[in-house]
Amino acid sequence: MQVKGSLVFDVVVIGAGVIGAAISRELSKYNLQVAILERNLQVAQETSAGNSGVIHGGFDPIPGTLSAKLNLLGRSIYENEWFRELSFPHKKVDSLVLAFTDLEKAELKTLYDQGITNGLKTDETEILSREQCLELEPNVNLQVVAGFLCTSSHIVDPVCLTNRLVESATLNGVKLFLEANVETIAKSGDHFVVQTIDRRSQIERYRAKFIINAAGHYADVVAAMIEDKDFTLKARRGQYRVIEKTERGVINDHILFMVPTIYGKGVIVAPMLDGHLLVGPTAEEGIAKEETRLISIEQFEEIGVIARRIIPGLRLEKTCGMFSGSRSICVETDDFWIAASSKDQRFIHVAGISSPGLSAAPAIAREVIALLKKQTELVAKVDWVKDQPVLSSRS
Template sequence: MTKYDVVVVGAGIIGIAVCDELAKRGFKVVVVEKNPKIAEETTEGNSGIIHGGFDPTPGKLNAKLNLVGRKLYEEKWFKELDFPWQKVDSLVIALSEKEKEAVEKLYYRGIENGLQPSELKILTQKEVRNLEPNINPIVDSALLCTSSYIVDPVLLTYALWNRAKANKAELFLNHQVTKIKESKTDFLVTCKNLDQEVTFTCKKVINAAGHYADEIAKMIKAQDFNLIRRRGQYCILEKTEAQTLKNHVIFLVPTIYGKGVIVAPMPDGHILVGPTAEENIAKADTRLVDFKHLKIIQKLGKKIIPSLNVERISKLTSGSRPICQETDDFVIRYAKHNQNFINIAGIKSPGLTAAPAIALQVADMIDRTRKGEK
């Protein structure tokens, strides 16, 4: 039986990013994933936006890691990895006086989160329409953020995996964790693969299982968080609709349910419209699409750009955000009774943006326990 330094549970962007960072540091790492491919769940159902960092609540971990993560994309991942990405500024548009107040609050929130004043600007109606002539003519104003990007999150995950594999990391697909047994020095991680049981021995476990992180944590009585789910359905429009949009990710004002509906370019030339915000979806249904919500998405898309032909649909897709019920923030911490087990849970937006920062933080946590530090 091969013995590993670390078993990572989950091969989404977070699990693979952590694996990549640990493999670079010389750890013997294996990732186990229940699906037949990597990046099949929350990562695949992601809008692909690298956020500037003006939206998260100041002081929360996700606000800090948004900013750090975005800078790591700029300084490292965009330069080191081969995957599709583009520099695309974002606009949060106000369609009323009340929404204008919300946009102004986002500006000051961004400054509090650490963005530079040069990265943010409140635009007048004229300035907005000069940037995006097809935008809803009732637009009052907008927040411009010049430090956002779009990426293909699935191809990014594969790029990270290719680098991790080059550093001798291993990956086992179709391996669903069914049991974790801990001793004073090791873990035995048992997986179901078809009709067989496969057991991995390791010194440390990283729980990056997305919507299933609570179930993995429960296996060693390390679940000190509760997760809920919020599904978001998207409509991907034909490339012909790209002519209606110059080069911005356009948001409606955010709500308590998320960052707000967007019309956004995709790296492959399509246009993304959505998402919805649906509560209490079963874990097994987080990637399902539901045609009764299509009209809602189309209506909101036309609210942003009235000339958008929302009937020219290339694909419907959906994703879901795992949300920590207690804090509405990222959970990145050691199990209370065992520092060799780390939970990464509740990684909702801006999880994609924060991924490189999360990977560094978790790898540092592993390093500290390896050196016997607290």
């Protein structure tokens, strides 16, 4: 075992999923020494790689929640900044929520009202008749009774996005440390000392004034390193099937949703950016942290059942891939937990970032900056670079 001396930073961000990446890029706009510590060999290997890739319009979160506020704000930052500033695959695709019973039809009105309360404009959302649904998507289940259309959603490649965010951050001076598994955090004067270990048992130490805990499913484990038990996390896994490009024509350009059910909020049949079709996710409760990306044959069949409810003629035998990811859910609030630790104000948790975390990522990053600004003066860099050339080397 080898222990090196400490590296000194103003801020250490733990976790390089889309949330840690977004925060790091936002931090890179200020005169700060910033490090990202990621235990995997690459960024975006966990939940940020196992999701639907939808930038949601914002009709789904419960009004008044942090996730509702940050979904709307996040989407606006994607549309006005990220899609222009960062080079990653994305496409505007309308969302169509389908109701197959009268009970589900009543839910569509709830979604509409929620959307308006959350800040969607009336020209972005509409309740559709059965006929309108079939006109837009002739291959959906003929039992459809109504639909809810939202014209302000997008699909993105979340892995590519996370890489671009990290590249942009590193271009602006942030240091990325891969294979840096945070094991302990101690306090030393006005600094935290973060200790990491890699696969060869090599230990590294990082000193920082502020810690941003963006460790996804392990945010509670990281919190416990300073004896913080402010929140509890649980995991709900979702599995997908990827259907061959030959089947892409079975739907037009819509993300087709079922009305929220026991399967969770976001069951979809949707176009993928590379021309495949995406079907899923399922919703399995009580998932162990080490099993958040497992796939199983039982769920494989279940996804087929769901998919055929939406598109009865879908040729499931054309499945060419599977993947899964798990939502990290805050047990106490069922909402994002973005707050300074009760143990130390300079330790900021960004936890319970379930769906719509991808959509909210840009706004979550700004929320963190606002928390930091309450504690320290942040000076904007005059030479911050917005545009991002292709860059693969990282420190």
